[in-house]
Amino acid sequence: MIKQYMLSIILLMLFVGLASHTASAAYSILNMNTTITLNSNTTAHVREVIDVYVSNDFYKQYENERLALNLSLSQWQSIIGSSLVEHIVNTKYGVYNFKFLPGPLSRYRNGYVAKLFMSYNVKNVTSYKNTAPRTFLYIFNNKVFNFKHAASGEVLSNYTTLTIILPKNAQIKDVYPASDLPAEAFSNGYTKIRSISWNKGEPLASFKLTFEITESLQNEVGKFFLAAYRYFGIFTYIILGAIILLFIFYTYLKASR
Numbered sequence: 001m002i003k004q005y006m007l008s009i010i011l012l013m014l015f016v017g018l019a020s021h022t023a024s025a026a027y028s029i030l031n032m033n034t035t036i037t038l039n040s041n042t043t044a045h046v047r048e049v050i051d052v053y054v055s056n057d058f059y060k061q062y063e064n065e066r067l068a069l070n071l072s073l074s075q076w077q078s079i080i081g082s083s084l085v086e087h088i089v090n091t092k093y094g095v096y097n098f099k100f101l102p103g104p105l106s107r108y109r110n111g112y113v114a115k116l117f118m119s120y121n122v123k124n125v126t127s128y129k130n131t132a133p134r135t136f137l138y139i140f141n142n143k144v145f146n147f148k149h150a151a152s153g154e155v156l157s158n159y160t161t162l163t164i165i166l167p168k169n170a171q172i173k174d175v176y177p178a179s180d181l182p183a184e185a186f187s188n189g190y191t192k193i194r195s196i197s198w199n200k201g202e203p204l205a206s207f208k209l210t211f212e213i214t215e216s217l218q219n220e221v222g223k224f225f226l227a228a229y230r231y232f233g234i235f236t237y238i239i240l241g242a243i244i245l246l247f248i249f250y251t252y253l254k255a256s257r
Helices: 002-026 056-067 073-080 217-232 235-256
Strands: 027-038 044-055 096-110 111-122 126-132 134-142 146-152 153-155 160-165 170-176 195-198 208-214
Touching: 002 056, 002 073, 027 073, 044 056, 056 096, 073 208, 208 235
Parallel strands: 027 160
Antiparallel strands: 027 044, 044 111, 096 111, 126 134, 134 208, 146 153, 160 195, 170 208
């Protein structure tokens, strides 16, 4: 009786081990590129491209799931595994406009590979402070990261590349760890660099990125009149017209003296 009981346990363990091995062999992530495009209003647009390996036995299942366009992200996670979402920017910072597109399969070694595309917007990725007239210092909020967790904190997986694209006219002031690409970025002090990347294995627990944007006088004036229009509405044009007429009248009086 005891022998039969022990045999049943061993068979059950073998079955569970075989099932988990089959599941892991069915889908596995080969490569992932995450691109975060920062906006000057503290939001960001994120685009992720994930290369997923699909074994021969699961070709049909993937195709069926792909055609079921109403599948949620959590359902895809249950199909592919938890690694599908461990890189998505933390949802508590306000993820919106989320889109997910599983691509077609193509032959890869002894199985297939498919590209999964994700895109979404995120709030509060940066914060900023006014440090001089028309000059703003932006600070990246590294708490938005949701990558793989190691003993030291978050870290890029062995198959992941992270790229951050800065707003136009931004000048990097400080970055840690030093970016892997472009190669010349560190040596030239990140001058005129808008896009920086980190490759596999980089630690993110102490990630730091600050950059500065100096607005043109034209942008500052434009913001002023936009704010005035939001407050006064159509009367903004009347006020502006009155100011112009007063200026013309004052110039005329001054010239006639």
